[in-house]
Amino acid sequence: MTIRVSRYNMDDLIALFPVLFGILIAMAILAWVAVYFVKRMDNNKPLITRRVKILEKIYSLG
Incomplete structure (x- = not known):
């Protein structure tokens, strides 16, 4: 007596x-x-540079 769990056997899966x-x-x-292509499109954009003043540094704890 053979009980089938699914209609696919192992040979079908190996062929797939x-x-x-x-x-x-x-x-x-x-x-x-x-x-x-996304990286190439991003590299074609102009680089924006600004002078800034850092107001506060965030220190990591732990």
Whole structure:
């Protein structure tokens, strides 16, 4: 007597692993490209410099 917990067996999951791995790699590459373009756009902005006077320093306790 065989009791099935789900309709998928282990062979189906093993066959699905390369697809999931490929999707994970594609998402990592897309994230890297997005970070590259955002950083490049940020570096093209002009740098604003001002002279300021520090009124109070915050000391960390502990």
